[in-house]
Amino acid sequence: MERRSAETALIPALQVLSYLFIALGALFMAFKAGSLPASRWEPMSAGTFPQIIFFSIAILCGMAVIFELSKHGLPRTTFCIAWRRLTALKAVIINLVLFTVYMIAMPIAGFIISTFVYLLTTQLYLAPRKATTVVLAIFVAILFSAGPYYLFSEAFNIYLPRAQW
Amino acid sequence: MTDAFLVALGGVTEPYTLLLMAVATFAGIVAAAIPGFTITMAIVLTLPLTFAMPPMQGIAVMLSVYVGGLSGGLFSAALLGIPGTPSSVATTFDAFPMARQGHPGKALSLGLFASFVGSIISIAVLIVAAPPLALLAVKLGPWEYFALIIFALTVIASLVGDSLIRGLIAGLIGIGIATIGPDPLMGRERFTFGYEILTAGIPFLVVLIGMYAMSQLLSELEPAAGDKQPSSGALISGDMRPHLWQTIKDILLKPANVIRSSLLGVFIGAVPGAGSSISNLLAYDQAKRASKHPETFGKGEPQGVVASESGNSSTVGGSLIPLIALGIPGSPADAVLMAAIMVHGISIGPRLILDHPDLVYSMFIAMAIASVFMLLIGVILMRAFLRLLNVPKYIVVPVVLACCAIGTYTLNNRLSDLYLLACIGAVGYLLKKLDYPLAPLVLGVVLGPIAETNLRRAFQTSTDWTLFFTRPISALLLTLAVVSVIYSIYSYMKQRRLMAHRLDATSK
Numbered sequence: 220m221e222r223r224s225a226e227t228a229l230i231p232a233l234q235v236l237s238y239l240f241i242a243l244g245a246l247f248m249a250f251k252a253g254s255l256p257a258s259r260w261e262p263m264s265a266g267t268f269p270q271i272i273f274f275s276i277a278i279l280c281g282m283a284v285i286f287e288l289s290k291h292g293l294p295r296t297t298f299c300i301a302w303r304r305l306t307a308l309k310a311v312i313i314n315l316v317l318f319t320v321y322m323i324a325m326p327i328a329g330f331i332i333s334t335f336v337y338l339l340t341t342q343l344y345l346a347p348r349k350a351t352t353v354v355l356a357i358f359v360a361i362l363f364s365a366g367p368y369y370l371f372s373e374a375f376n377i378y379l380p381r382a383q384w
Numbered sequence: 385m386t387d388a389f390l391v392a393l394g395g396v397t398e399p400y401t402l403l404l405m406a407v408a409t410f411a412g413i414v415a416a417a418i419p420g421f422t423i424t425m426a427i428v429l430t431l432p433l434t435f436a437m438p439p440m441q442g443i444a445v446m447l448s449v450y451v452g453g454l455s456g457g458l459f460s461a462a463l464l465g466i467p468g469t470p471s472s473v474a475t476t477f478d479a480f481p482m483a484r485q486g487h488p489g490k491a492l493s494l495g496l497f498a499s500f501v502g503s504i505i506s507i508a509v510l511i512v513a514a515p516p517l518a519l520l521a522v523k524l525g526p527w528e529y530f531a532l533i534i535f536a537l538t539v540i541a542s543l544v545g546d547s548l549i550r551g552l553i554a555g556l557i558g559i560g561i562a563t564i565g566p567d568p569l570m571g572r573e574r575f576t577f578g579y580e581i582l583t584a585g586i587p588f589l590v591v592l593i594g595m596y597a598m599s600q601l602l603s604e605l606e607p608a609a610g611d612k613q614p615s616s617g618a619l620i621s622g623d624m625r626p627h628l629w630q631t632i633k634d635i636l637l638k639p640a641n642v643i644r645s646s647l648l649g650v651f652i653g654a655v656p657g658a659g660s661s662i663s664n665l666l667a668y669d670q671a672k673r674a675s676k677h678p679e680t681f682g683k684g685e686p687q688g689v690v691a692s693e694s695g696n697s698s699t700v701g702g703s704l705i706p707l708i709a710l711g712i713p714g715s716p717a718d719a720v721l722m723a724a725i726m727v728h729g730i731s732i733g734p735r736l737i738l739d740h741p742d743l744v745y746s747m748f749i750a751m752a753i754a755s756v757f758m759l760l761i762g763v764i765l766m767r768a769f770l771r772l773l774n775v776p777k778y779i780v781v782p783v784v785l786a787c788c789a790i791g792t793y794t795l796n797n798r799l800s801d802l803y804l805l806a807c808i809g810a811v812g813y814l815l816k817k818l819d820y821p822l823a824p825l826v827l828g829v830v831l832g833p834i835a836e837t838n839l840r841r842a843f844q845t846s847t848d849w850t851l852f853f854t855r856p857i858s859a860l861l862l863t864l865a866v867v868s869v870i871y872s873i874y875s876y877m878k879q880r881r882l883m884a885h886r887l888d889a890t891s892k
Contacts, residue, residue, distance in 0.1 A: 230819065237818050241553065248560065248575065255574060262843045265567040265574055268836040272563065276556045283549045310605040315810055318785055322802040338782050345778035363783050367790050375436040377794050
């Protein structure tokens with residue numbers, strides 16, 4: 220059995236957790252599929268195919284856990300290492316949060332305003348602090364917020380969301 | 385047949401369509417040249433722009449982005465030493481040393497002309513192979529179709545990523561996602577849990593954009609491990625002239641390498657899941673093995689550039705063979721092409737070539753014209769691409785993410801798709817970090833409903849399940865699926881044994 224250091228065991232530990240999480244989710248879905256009513260017109264009901272798929276996922280996840288544990292043993296890592304890796308992904312997490320806020324704000328603030336604010340905020344967060352980059356960020360934010368809106372509405376008759384006020 | 389061909393020729397060669405195709409080819413090259421921006425992303429972002437176009441024009445534009453994108457990776461590979469897309473990894477081995485030796489123009493023109501020849505050869509194979517295969521596919525029953533999809537998914541799962549089991553789990557999760565919403569035969573609502581957002585199901589393009597584009601873009605923001613990205617301006621000096629005639633002569637006088645690499649690319653492209661990211665490396669490896677002076681490979685050998693670029697560009701024709709003949713996309717990029725056709729109410733499958741021959745011919749013609757555009761634009765704008773490679777990530781990432789939101793919204797004009805996009809993007813990034821391959825998942829979403837429809841049709845026709853194993857084509861495909869899994873396990877174990885052997889050798 221090959222042992223790993225706490226540092227290298229982080230991803231395998233998370234993978235084992237993901238197998239367990241996916242297996243539980245798949246089992247829940249498989250039982251939900253089983254509760255779908257049978258069809259009078261065909262031998263396979265609407266729930267049979269999903270049931271096969273979700274049970275297969277659960278079985279594969281179970282096999283993956285067994286293989287992992289039999290090959291390398293229980294992967295042992297620490298919260299400290301996990302936290303360090305997570306903080307290294309600060310830029311990704313902040314961008315994901317900004318993007319989620321952008322998606323939520325678009326129906327309310329409309330495409331132009333939400334896109335302008337999102338592009339400007341993200342670029343200013345990621346770009347080096349220089350006067351030229353600020354000017355460039357404002358230019359890019361205006362170009363890619365108003366530009367697509369008018370392109371789609373004028374050229375393709377597709378209307379991107381408008382502000383609700 | 386002649387009528388359909390002439391209709392297609394007339395449609396594609398309209399001046400406005402040609403102009404759009406030239407712009408699309410340029411956009412494809414630029415997109416693929418920017419490290420972190422993939423061909424699939426470029427094709428996804430083009431899709432909403434084609435909604436208002438006639439089907440022939442829309443498909444021609446999307447194929448132009450595809451063809452341009454397959455050669456765009458060459459620019460960053462040759463000038464920066466960074467593959468713009470996974471399809472140009474092997475190109476860096478020789479094109480970058482050649483550029484550093486003072487011949488960047490020659491490296492680029494060799495790559496561009498090899499890409500052009502590769503595309504043309506792949507189109508020729510596509511024209512010859514797709515129609516007879518489609519005629520054969522029309523005769524397949526639901527048993528064979530179901531078996532074909534099982535085969536495709538096992539091949540994809542075993543070829544992509546490091547772990548077969550995670551590939552299979554990802555593929556099945558994709559199929560599971562596709563079961564949300566109305567069932568494909570009776571329209572019965574499934575797994576919506578009372579949420580209106582799920583009643584129409586999860587559109588596969590939202591999954592594709594979230595899983596592929598968003599996870600890739602977010603990965604670009606991760607701190608780089610070790611070395612700093614070199615700036616192109618500092619690296620490139622020397623002769624930027626293309627020397628095109630000399631290049632054409634060099635390649636055509638020694639045609640074996642370009643033909644072998646192109647045919648290899650076509651074959652690999654036709655296998656679901658095995659795309660240009662594999663073909664360029666295999667073609668390079670074969671060229672090195674066949675060479676009389678393999679020691680020059682990796683030091684600026686022109687044949688290395690030719691092999692890699694013709695190997696990756698020729699996958700486009702190969703990957704369209706299963707799409708046109710069987711209605712099965714082999715890669716996420718092909719899945720978007722399929723969506724572009726379906727948006728116009730045209731169903732994809734073996735009947736496509738029988739019912740819409742003009743559309744299929746227009747695809748062949750568009751690819752050929754896009755290949756010519758790719759060569760011309762690449763050669764003429766060689767110097768300009770050097771500047772474009774310097775677009776900073778802090779502009780590329782948020783702008784492309786905003787474009788992803790536009791693409792998602794315009795698919796169905798549904799705001800709820802935007803919430804789905806944010807959720808799927810976050811999950812996609814997490815799965816990518818945990819080393820789950822995303823291609824099987826995305827293709828699972830596309831292939832899931834086809835698999836379910838055919839399985840249920842098979843049982844509606846006959847409740848005898850042994851038909852899956854007694855009908856010859858179905859049995860053959862299921863056997864191949866099992867063989868692909870066994871082969872994948874065997875290769876993995878062989879690799880582990882080799883690694884253990886090497887470790888033993890180094891410890892002694």
